[in-house]
Amino acid sequence: MTSSTTTLQEDFPLPPQRSGKSFWFYTLRTNALVLALLALLVPISWYAENPDRLDPYYARILMLIGINVVLAVSLQLINGISGQFSLGHAGFMAVGAYMAGYPATAYSNELHDPGAVLLFYVALFVTLGTIGLLLWGLFALLRLSRRAYGGAPLLLLLALLAWFVWDISMAARVTTGQGAPPYLVWSRLIVWIQSGFTWILERGTPAAAWVDGHLPEAGRKPVTFLLLLLGGACCAAVAGFLIGLPTLRLRGDYLAIATLGFSEIIRVVITNAEPLGRATGLSVPVYSNVGSGESPEFRIFPWVFGAALVTTMTIWRLQHSAKGRAIAAVREDEIAAAAVGIDTTHHKVLAFVIGAFFAGVAGGLFAHYDGYLNPNAFGFIRSIEVVVMVTIGGLGSVWGAIAAAAVLTWLPEFLRDPGSWIGIVTSAELPRWLVDSLAAVGENRMVAYSLLLILIMLARGGAFGFRRPSFLRWRREPGAPAAGATAS
Amino acid sequence: MQEFIQQIINGLSAGAIYALIAVGYTMVYGVLRLINFAHGDIYMIGAMTSMYAFSRVLWTPADGEKPLLIGLGIAAAVVALLMVLSRKRLVRDWALDAAATVFALLVVADLCFWHQRGGVAREPSYTTFLLVLLAAMFVCGCLGFAIERLAYRPLRNQPRITALITAIGVSLLLEFGGQRVFGATPQAQRPLLPGVEQAPEMFTLLGASVGKVDVLIFATTLVLMVILWALVQHTRTGMALRAVSFRFDTASLMGININRIISFTFILGSALAAAAGVLVSVKYPQVSPLMGLMPGIKAFVAAVLGGIGNIPGAVAGGLLLGLVETLVAGYLPQGSQYRDGVAFVILIAVLLVKPSGLFGQHTIEKV
Numbered sequence: 001m002t003s004s005t006t007t008l009q010e011d012f013p014l015p016p017q018r019s020g021k022s023f024w025f026y027t028l029r030t031n032a033l034v035l036a037l038l039a040l041l042v043p044i045s046w047y048a049e050n051p052d053r054l055d056p057y058y059a060r061i062l063m064l065i066g067i068n069v070v071l072a073v074s075l076q077l078i079n080g081i082s083g084q085f086s087l088g089h090a091g092f093m094a095v096g097a098y099m100a101g102y103p104a105t106a107y108s109n110e111l112h113d114p115g116a117v118l119l120f121y122v123a124l125f126v127t128l129g130t131i132g133l134l135l136w137g138l139f140a141l142l143r144l145s146r147r148a149y150g151g152a153p154l155l156l157l158l159a160l161l162a163w164f165v166w167d168i169s170m171a172a173r174v175t176t177g178q179g180a181p182p183y184l185v186w187s188r189l190i191v192w193i194q195s196g197f198t199w200i201l202e203r204g205t206p207a208a209a210w211v212d213g214h215l216p217e218a219g220r221k222p223v224t225f226l227l228l229l230l231g232g233a234c235c236a237a238v239a240g241f242l243i244g245l246p247t248l249r250l251r252g253d254y255l256a257i258a259t260l261g262f263s264e265i266i267r268v269v270i271t272n273a274e275p276l277g278r279a280t281g282l283s284v285p286v287y288s289n290v291g292s293g294e295s296p297e298f299r300i301f302p303w304v305f306g307a308a309l310v311t312t313m314t315i316w317r318l319q320h321s322a323k324g325r326a327i328a329a330v331r332e333d334e335i336a337a338a339a340v341g342i343d344t345t346h347h348k349v350l351a352f353v354i355g356a357f358f359a360g361v362a363g364g365l366f367a368h369y370d371g372y373l374n375p376n377a378f379g380f381i382r383s384i385e386v387v388v389m390v391t392i393g394g395l396g397s398v399w400g401a402i403a404a405a406a407v408l409t410w411l412p413e414f415l416r417d418p419g420s421w422i423g424i425v426t427s428a429e430l431p432r433w434l435v436d437s438l439a440a441v442g443e444n445r446m447v448a449y450s451l452l453l454i455l456i457m458l459a460r461g462g463a464f465g466f467r468r469p470s471f472l473r474w475r476r477e478p479g480a481p482a483a484g485a486t487a488s
Numbered sequence: 489m490q491e492f493i494q495q496i497i498n499g500l501s502a503g504a505i506y507a508l509i510a511v512g513y514t515m516v517y518g519v520l521r522l523i524n525f526a527h528g529d530i531y532m533i534g535a536m537t538s539m540y541a542f543s544r545v546l547w548t549p550a551d552g553e554k555p556l557l558i559g560l561g562i563a564a565a566v567v568a569l570l571m572v573l574s575r576k577r578l579v580r581d582w583a584l585d586a587a588a589t590v591f592a593l594l595v596v597a598d599l600c601f602w603h604q605r606g607g608v609a610r611e612p613s614y615t616t617f618l619l620v621l622l623a624a625m626f627v628c629g630c631l632g633f634a635i636e637r638l639a640y641r642p643l644r645n646q647p648r649i650t651a652l653i654t655a656i657g658v659s660l661l662l663e664f665g666g667q668r669v670f671g672a673t674p675q676a677q678r679p680l681l682p683g684v685e686q687a688p689e690m691f692t693l694l695g696a697s698v699g700k701v702d703v704l705i706f707a708t709t710l711v712l713m714v715i716l717w718a719l720v721q722h723t724r725t726g727m728a729l730r731a732v733s734f735r736f737d738t739a740s741l742m743g744i745n746i747n748r749i750i751s752f753t754f755i756l757g758s759a760l761a762a763a764a765g766v767l768v769s770v771k772y773p774q775v776s777p778l779m780g781l782m783p784g785i786k787a788f789v790a791a792v793l794g795g796i797g798n799i800p801g802a803v804a805g806g807l808l809l810g811l812v813e814t815l816v817a818g819y820l821p822q823g824s825q826y827r828d829g830v831a832f833v834i835l836i837a838v839l840l841v842k843p844s845g846l847f848g849q850h851t852i853e854k855v
């Protein structure tokens with residue numbers, strides 16, 4: 001039980017060799033596939049956005065499927081392809097959602113000023129970059145001192161921390177400006193950074209207004225939305241970098257719990273942040289209401305499925321590129337990978353950051369689709385849902401994750417009212433007892449969902465992906481005892 | 489100073505509850521290397537059992553619930569009897585013999601008094617508390633056994649992630665099932681102890697008041713921990729448990745029945761979680777189906793803090809976590825809002841600085 005090693009050969013019968021190609025190398029076939037899928041988006045979104053053809057309820061399920069596909073595929077990169085077990089995907093989604101939602105509420109008027117939104121992100125990232133440089137300098141100092149004195153500078157670290165806390169606790173003196181002593185370095189620094197942020201915003205406002213004024217009216221809303229999605233996703237990627245760099249030293253369960261902890265910290269911080277609406281939540285302007293009959297360029301449906309497509313293609317290409325092979329090598333055996341010259345930290349953090357980026361995209365889509373953000377929507381349960389999708393889809397399989405995301409989003413809705421779904425397909429009169437028993441299932445749908453989850457795990461060992469079914473596996477994993485084998 | 493001592497007492501009584509839950513986590517992790525996510529929900533079932541056994545069944549039994557009442561009494565008596573009878577195999581310690589005998593006597597005595605009072609315990613008493621505690625531990629022990637047998641054992645030779653997802657599934661099943669069975673709204677528990685409503689304070693310590701409930705929590709936790717320590721350190725079963733957690737396959741080569749030991753671990757851990765649930769329902773008299781989620785995760789943090797797989801470490805980690813949480817909530821500006829985040833900050837600090845925990849042994853990775 002101690003060593004549950006899964007070997008490459010047993011679990012991942014590799015597809016025909018496609019390795020060694022660059023990420024950007026697309027074959028003719030792949031390009032054709034992407035174009036075909038893109039072309040398919042047009043009739044699908046036309047169908048889904050028209051309330052005469054598709055009920056808004058079903059359109060909503062389709063939207064959530066799209067968002068969950070983005071989430072599941074991006075988590076597949078972290079959990080399946082790079083083999084790091086993350087339980088904190090909802091945290092990155094929350095960062096993406098709030099950082100795409102907040103500037104839209106605070107700096108834009110109904111998503112019509114891309115310049116202002118861009119200005120916000122510029123100011124934000126300049127500020128973040130300044131803080132990052134400062135921290136980097138601090139760590140460089142620590143590293144130097146460690147080199148100079150040989151031992152770990154724990155005392156120095158503690159002294160710094162104490163200084164920092166003491167300094168920050170006096171910050172009110174600097175902000176109110178009443179007799180701040182000159183030695184309050186950190187507080188002053190924070191106030192400077194804050195005022196720098198507002199300075200950039202103030203100075204940039206005329207330029208932003210000029211940009212907004214010279215953009216054609218039709219393009220303003222989509223461009224704003226694109227900027228919001230990218231900005232939120234970049235914030236999530238930064239969060240992924242900051243979280244990944246220290247925690248990716250941990251392995252297995254420890255990493256899972258650390259990522260879970262970080263996502264909970266993100267949730268607690270959002271719950272207490274004044275501009276983000278605290279626990280009452282944040283109302284965000286929606287991009288478009290599904291089925292509102294707006295003109296085609298203002299529909300959110302193509303955005304969601306376009307994002308799903310881009311995410312899938314990116315991660316699929318990444319998986320089969322040289323970088324992806326390196327990431328998979330780190331998953332299979334970190335020490336062996338390091339021995340053949342793969343920078344393990346670089347590749348693990350890379351996978352983590354890209355996964356966090358797309359989780360942020362999903363968050364931004366959710367924010368501007370749903371129009372209401374609540375920190376409790378990004379809790380532990382949300383992360384678990386995505387992990388379940390990835391696991392049932394089969395670790396390492398992008399297409400499995402997509403299928404599982406679709407099925408598991410649809411399943412609770414199906415269980416809510418199974419009769420009507422069956423009625424859609426068969427359009428036949430169902431017998432009374434069947435309708436009643438289906439209604440009973442619908443009432444207990446979450447119980448049925450969790451039971452199904454357990455049963456799927458028990459029946460298939462949780463894998464529809466690359467794993468061979470149990471009757472085709474003839475060798476037990478080394479070290480693992482057989483179930484019930486020692487029942488004497 | 490007085491306020492500080494009050495905070496310490498509150499923190500310790502919160503920590504004792506974390507400790508009881510964390511012990512179950514750490515034992516299961518030590519044996520199976522599985523984060524048993526359902527453990528927090530077993531704690532919820534413990535609290536629910538105590539609420540139903542006391543506020544519903546003992547206090548206001550409807551006609552239909554009379555058999556349940558009798559069943560509970562019989563179950564408690566059977567457990568006590570089993571504890572006495574099975575001492576040759578399971579327990580080889582005079583202290584445990586004595587404890588089991590006292591338990592059995594108490595249960596029998598209380599059953600007799602019930603008979604006198606017409607079959608219903610109308611007043612809260614310490615005996616009733618013991619009985620409810622025992623009933624909850626029995627129910628949750630059975631539940632833990634069943635979960636391991638039905639959900640985890642078939643997956644034992646699968647990758648660990650499969651078992652982890654199954655544990656999450658079991659946790660969801662208990663939560664959603666709890667919402668269907670018990671209702672989604674929180675329900676009130678009647679005071680289980682005599683005279684708590686009139687005089688909640690037991691004595692004052694340096695000006696800080698120590699409540700009866702706090703004393704009860706400390707006493708129960710202490711007794712259970714002593715029993716657990718005796719079980720693990722001084723019985724053959726405990727020795728087998730330690731052997732299994734040390735090396736799984738070698739232990740089975742030594743003739744240890746792995747399946748029995750794992751079942752035993754689950755029963756023990758679940759019973760302790762049930763005790764935590766009962767105690768928390770005494771302290772905060774409200775139970776709801778989702779109450780196990782956060783304490784469950786935090787107790788896992790406590791187990792990691794103390795060094796996972798290490799039972800004294802889990803206790804220390806639980807107490808420390810409760811203390812730090814209470815102190816942060818009490819003393820930092822806006823600390824009570826960040827209370828839930830504290831556990832995770834501690835977790836990440838521990839994982840980064842000393843991943844093996846405070847008392848855990850550093851394992852060297854072999855290539």
